[in-house]
Amino acid sequence: MKAFCRTLAALACWAALDAGAANIEVIVKTAGGQPVEDAALILEPASGNVPKLKTHANIEQRDREFVPYLTIVQKGTAVDFPNRDKIKHHVYSFSPAKTFEIKLYAGKPAQPIVFDKTGEIAIGCNIHDWMEAHVLVVDTPWFAKTGANGVAHIANVPAGAYRLRLWHPRQKAEAEIKRIELTNMPQKRMELALDVAPRAAHAKPPADAGY
């Protein structure tokens, strides 16, 4: 069933490409010109017609950190929280979009967490205060997050009108939603600005400190 679904999505994409698709590349920088990592770039089609592409994601706990820091998922995606550390973790979220708690566990929890509501979800570990992860649940399959160089790519976006939303877990102000028209152009480049606060000073102690 899962395989079937995946195939179906791939087919849909393909069809979109056929109808004419665009690649979009955005570089996000702070006002000071520094590239911003982990900024989410979301394209929401004005038509509201969103295909479901991906339905699963992993947020690992590795080396007492959530990896990745930011995960963008389409509404309804099930996310697993596999624990790769030797110690246990207690993953929780009080965010209204998805409140959950996976009490002390090792290995992969039996059930993934399904994010079925759009919104921003901050995830922490109750026993490791510095561990922090964010899940942005969107209702579109076209999204990407910037790397360390502040660049994010979204490929094969069918031409059409979109709302371009930029978000970051530590953004100082909500970015303005841009309306863009994607044509059958091979590449669209954009440069966006977003001010981001530094990560909270919850320093992670060394591993042998017993945390």
Add this chain to the structure above:
Amino acid sequence: MHWLKLERRIAIVFVGLVMLMMLLMLLLVQRSGEQIVLAEAQRQLAAGRMSFQILVDQNRRQLELAASVLASDFSFREAIATQDRPTMLSVLNNHGSRIGARVMMAVAPDGRIMANTQQPRQSGAAFPFAALLRAAEDNGHSSDFVRIADGRIYQVVVVPILAPVRIAWIVMGFPVDNAWAHELSQTSGLEVTLVDAASGSLLASSLPESRYSALTQSAVSLRDTPQQVMLNGHHYHSVVVPLGQQARGILLHSVEKSEAVFRKLHQTLLVTAGAGILLFIMGSLWLARRIAGPANTLAMAAQRIAAGDYSLPIAMRSQDEIGQLAASFENMRLGIAAREQKITRLAYEDSLTGLPNRVRIEDRLNSLDSTTEATIVVLDLDRFAAINDALGHPVGDQLLQQVGARLEQQLPPGQMLARLWGDEFAFLLQGMDKPTVQAFAQTLLVALRAPIEVRGQRLDVSASLGIAFRPADGVDINALLQRAELAMYEAKRRQCGFMLAEEVGPGPSPEDLSLIGEMRDALERREFILHYQPKLDLASGRVTGAEALLRWQHPERGLVPPGRFIPFAERTGFIREITPWLLAEVVAQAATWRREGRAMVLSANLSARDLLDPGLVALVRDQIEQHGLPPEALCLEITESALMEDPALAQAHLTELARFGVKLSIDDYGAGQASLAYLKSLPVHELKIDQSFVRSLASAPKDAAIVQSTIALGHALGLAVVAEGIETAADLAWLRNAGCDIGQGYFIARPMAVSAFADWESGKRAATPEPGKVAVAVKV
């Protein structure tokens, strides 16, 4: 008292110096103490300030920690996240009471209060300290001292609640009150006060409440640098520490606390210094006494010496300068004592005989109690003047020495013999009754009877003694000597060896004594005058002569009777000065009257002393020759007793005078002891019967018989016989019948001055037809 001064002075100098030193030391200690106290106070203030700040910070961190612990509580976070207010309040209360936080709040990220334990019902109000939130946003946490709604001040911390992003703030506040201040005060060692930064009003303090107002008044002027401040008379060092936006901490260090240590040190030092000074005073006094003590001993020794007490030797064995001084003092003492002894000897000793002198005997007598019995015996050699004149002073001195030695042999033990002057000696006898004294006087006379040999010449000496008893005859030495001398003169006159003063009488009265004193002046002032009493030839009734009688016309007393002063003149020897004047006057008067045709024999009296005077003959001759008077016109009357003083010498002088031609008359015949044989040998021309016989002619038949026989005797010896004191016609007639040659007396005529006599004589001559010869008489 001077030694004491010296002693004190030494002590004062020493002690003063030590006290000065101590004072300087104390001042130094005080000064450096003050500096040290100041430095110590500042150091303690700085240290206290540091510990205060550390404590405040620590409190803050503990609060933050507590807040953080709460903030990470899963259930609490869940309650926050789910907006579960009752649970939030419950957790806040629970945690607040756990750590003693009075204020517990949860504040939403937008600054609205979600829960407040102080006001459980309130929610949605804005958190009043936005700055705290901003600071916490920047730093992850924040704290301050703020006033919360209840008006009290709190140390407040704000920490975020992360899940893991901030979902709220947790605000915790600890009350800042006096307990807080006391706790900090105890740990920091400073007085801790919190005041409102704006108004300066006191918020909390560890100070006693009584100093609040003083501190509030000073608070405005206090700075964040150390300074000094007085609170109700208590001395503090202060520093101001800012505590957040609304409060200031005032830290006070009590200088007195630091001073207390030094005060104790000071007291110890004072006590030590006091004890030291006391010890030093005692030491100085001891030392000063060691110096001043011997000086004092010497001073007292010097005072003793000054007072004439040389008996105590000055014994001081110390070898130092004082000891040397003492040795010098001792030498001085011995020297002075020896010299004084010598002086005393010289003062009290007669240098010729080695006997005590008059001063010594005076001292001895004066030392006696006024009632103590004693006897003074005065001894005077007879005719010593003649021996001295004839043989020279050296012989006289040797004679005196030998007489002194001989008398000293007779001196009973414990009695005193002294040489008064010239040939006069005196005994001071004690404890001897009258008969014993008389017997002693007799032994003295006997002792002198043996001849004394001087330079090969054997000299016969005799002496006359006068004896006066104390206190019957007088108490003081002068009175006793005078009485004894009067007795001695009387004995000499009577040739009876010795006489007692009580037998002689008291001697001259003070008036007499003053007369005696005035006699010398009288001669110079020509107060002596001569009166003449006629001598009447009884057979012819003519005036044949006159007796010159000495009178004293005293300027104040008037005419002084001869009996008042002539005996004294004789006794004192002054008569020897009067006689030359008298002789000159008489001779001159005789010559004058002779020139006037009054050829009379003038008589002058001679005393015993005059008679014994070796110059007598020469004197008479000189006067007669000077005035060209026939020697037979002068008659010299000598009393029988005067002759008997030294019959041999008298005879020698009289013989010479007779040879020269002067007439001689024996006066007062019948009163003395002259033998007829002696009378017979004298070359005299006239015999004057003693007045006492003439006066009693009528009343005493025996006297008449004596007069009768004397007239016969005189005639038998070829002498003219003169009767004096004829006062009645009957006497005159009787005497004429008895064959008396010459008469004299008031009945015939009183003694008269020269002019009166001349008138009287002229008248008498006119009444008496036949010119006659001269009769003579002299009475002085």
